[in-house]
Amino acid sequence: MSSLTYLFLGNNSLSGPLPSQKSNRLPTIDLSYNYLSGSFPQWVTTISQLNLVVNNFTFDSSNIDLAGLNCLQRNFPCNRNTPLYANFSIKCGGPQMRGIDGILYEADQDSALGPAKFYVTSTQKWAVSNVGLFYDGNNPSFVETTLTEVTGTDVTPELFQTSRVSPSSLRYYGLGLENGPYTVTLQFAETVYTSRATQTWHSLGRRVFDIYIQGNLRRKDFDISKEAGGVNRAIKIPFKVNVTENYLDIHLFWAGKGTCCIPKQGVYGPLISAVHAVSDFTPTVSGLPPTTPGKKSRTGLIVGIAVPVGAVSLLLLFAVLYMTRKESEKNDDEDLLGLGFRPNTFSYAELRAATEDFNPSNKLGVGGYGPVYKGTLSDGRVVAVKQLSVASHQGKSQFVTEIATISAVQHRNLVKLYGCCIEGSHRILVYEYLENKSLDQALFGRNDLHLDWPTRFNILLGTARGLAYLHEESKPRIVHRDVKASNILLDAELSPKISDFGWAKLYDDKKTHLSTRVAGTIGYLAPEYAMSGRLTEKADVFGFGVVALEILSGRPNSDDNLDPEKIYLLEWAWTLYENDQSLGLVDPRLTEFDENDATRLIKAALLCTQASPMMRPSMSRAVAIVSGDIEASTVMSKPSYLADWDFKDVTTSSFLVDDDTSSTESDVLLNHQLEGSTTGASPGIDPALSPVNVTGSMLTGIIGEGM
Known part of the structure; x- marks a missing residue:
């Protein structure tokens, strides 16, 4: 591999420092979206194409200056919690210009992107990052230019004379944004491919890519010319987005679809002409960068006078409130002492206002933990407010567990x-709000949601990926312990989100298993965990297998209204499998489905529910089986417990619980919505560009030797 000149290892959970040396034959390296840390070796200043965005590098006076990279590390620290902006506009791949709508689009032409490059504006207002290589193309600037006038309604034709293009992954970031709801408008025009109406060989070309915002898939298989009604026609697409952590992530991702070589090499991939983001609320920030030292500022003079006066007034007010709140704050701090950090906190008055004084009309559900309400915060975010019942001793323990667990993972x-x-005495959790409620309601209760085959497949695959992240990628590792359909929520795009971490256990990498009193829901419990308290991540694999069968069959894991041989889903599934009739399990409401996929998924579910945890796959392997990357094992045996197990969806905490719990918890339904949600956003949750299993030591060898 000594001739290697391009190294793309983004999105691979790499950790540790960069190697101290690099091969001179390796001028292009992408290590974005990993967990690399430490300072920079000298060779980073000699490489022309290097993308290190969204890592954990150290920036101080002794470190090498890589302009703007500090703003694009994990959590996007620049102006975080002290925002400066409430809008930004970008002329992608072109010079600054003003549109007919009066918007001034900032230039993106000077940021000479390449196969692995990023750029951050001097004002730290926005940034751009590109990853990918047109291997056979001749497009070093990654910009497409057209002399043909682009037409469209309410558009500025000059905006589309140049467009930024990427062979794989193109991201635009808004930085230092005031939190709240935004409208993000993306403008496109297909200026490369020939009109399909010409019916020539060149007209066969198709540009297809995905659009993610804040890590959520908003448009899948997006085709510009199809959406706009032809080539050289402009289209403006607005998206409603909620900014919660002072940054915005717009990701255009080529997923390998469309055509690569028509009308010429290297013209495929995402293409965009302009980006505009503006707040849907009245901002409190000026939208201006800090004043340059030495310049006179009238605003600064006013602020210099007003701040001391305001500070004196606030001191007087604090003196009055101090004694009354001191004891309360002491108690609050004691509750969070074990967490090791201070999570984002809301006042009780703020949540009362958000839920209209916890109005019963806003109640979404209730259980042993307490009621859950829909609320709207002052910044416009719609949330689910989960309130701990005063009498629930069980809930207080779960409250701290859930904060620690969910805050640690994205x-x-x-x-x-x-x-x-x-x-x-108030203990309240505030979640994102997902409007399509839980998977069990979608499958077994509501009739207004149509879960077709592709949707069910994506729910199953997304759930598997979420559990794989908890088991193998998050730090610390986490066993959920209560994987079931009611704990899988659906966003506006019907993508799954695993919820309710109150029973979760942090898992020590050095221990093969934990001995713990059982908590969870019968019907989804792994037999070794239910009978002996032996807890490993394979307990979650079992629960996932049951959920997978429910998704495929459209029925709960037990139903007394069915024929005796069908009451218990697992037992019925095995009977069908043994009689070579597995497809009889598929929900009869699915008029169309892929038989090969269905057969593979049923095998995967049965493999996940094997009696021996050793015979069950890891969740990462389950992801590979579900996605079709590897075959499911054919060595499976029907578990002996099936004939004896009474599958009832009742929480086991009524008879086997954690040491500090006593009351029974029934299902609590949280309704949520997609708009504004982010995983982590989180960096690292978008599709991996070239997923491979690489360790830190291997990385050192690859970069140092050039392979």
Whole structure:
């Protein structure tokens, strides 16, 4: 591999420092979206194409200056919690210009992107990152130019004379944004491919890519000319987005679809002409960068006078409130002491206002933990407010567990925790709101949601990916312990998000298993965990297998209204499998489905529910089986417990519980919505560009030796 000149290892969970040396034969390296840390070796200043965005590098006076990279590390730290902006506009791949709508689009032409490059504006207002190589193309600037006038309604033709193009992954970031709801408008025009109406060989070309915003898939298999009604026609697409952590991530991703070589090599991949983001609320920020030192500022003079006066007034006010709140704050701090950090907190008054004083009309569900309400925060975010019942001793323990667990992990298939309230006797969790409720309601209750075959497949695959992240990628590793259909929520695009981490256990990498009292839901419990308290991540694999069968069959894991041989889903599934009639399990409401996929998924589910945890696959292997990357094992045996197990969806905490729990918890339904949600956003949740299993030591060898 000594001739290697391009190294793309983005999205691979790499950790540790960069190697101290690099082969001179390796001028292009992409290590974006990993967990690399430490300072930079000297060779990073000698490489022309290097993308290190979204890692954990150290930036201090002794480190090498890589302009703007500090803003594009994990959590996007520049102006975080002290936002400066509430809008930004970008002329992708071209010079600054003003549109007919009066918007001034900032130039993106000077950021000479390449196969692995990023650029951050001097004002730290927005940034762009590109990954990918037109291997056979001749497009070093990654910009497409047209002399043909682009037409369209309410558009500026000059905006489309140049467009930014990427062979694989193109991201635009808004930085230092004030939190709240935004409208993000993306403008496209197909200026490369020939009109399909000409019916020539060149007209066969198709540009197809996916659009992600805040890590959520908003448009799948997006085709510009198809959406716009032809080539050289402009289209403006607005998206409603919620900014919660002071940054915005717009990701255009080529998923390998469409055509690569018509009308010429290297013209495929995402293509965009302009980006505009503006707040849907009245901003409190000026939208201006800090004043340059030495310049006179009238605003600064006013602020210099007003701040001391305001500070004196606030001190007087704080003096009055201090004694009354001191004891309450002490109690609150004690509750969070074990967490090791201070999560985002809301006041009880703020949540009362958001839920209209916890109005019964806003109640979404209730259980042993307490009621859950729909609410709207002052910044416009719609949330689910999960309130701990005062009498619930069980809930207080789960409350701290859930904060610690969810705050430690971020993934597109995990529900996002916005924060909590610990004030006096009040214990409240605030989640993102997902409008399509839980999977069990979609499958067994509601009739207005149509879960077709592709949707069910994506729900099953997304759930598997979320669990694989918890088991193998998150730090620390986490066993959910209560994987079931009611704990899988659906966003506006019907993508799954795993919720309810109150029973979760942090898992020590050095231990093969944990001995613990059982908590979870009968029907989804692995036999070794239910009978002996032996807990490993394979307990979640079992629960996933049951959920997979429910998704495929459209029925719960037990139903007394069915014929005796069909009451227990697992037992019925095995009977069908043994009689070579597996497809009889598929939900009869599915008029169309892929028989090969269905057969593979049923095998995967049965493999996940094997009696021996050693025979069950890991969740990462389950993901590969579900996606069709590897074959499911044919060595399976019907578990002996099937004939004796009584599958009832009742929480086991009524008879086997954790040491500090006593009351029974029934299902609590959280309704949520997609708009504004982010996993992590999170960096790392978008599709991996070239997923491979690479360790830190291997990385050192690859970069140092050039392979």
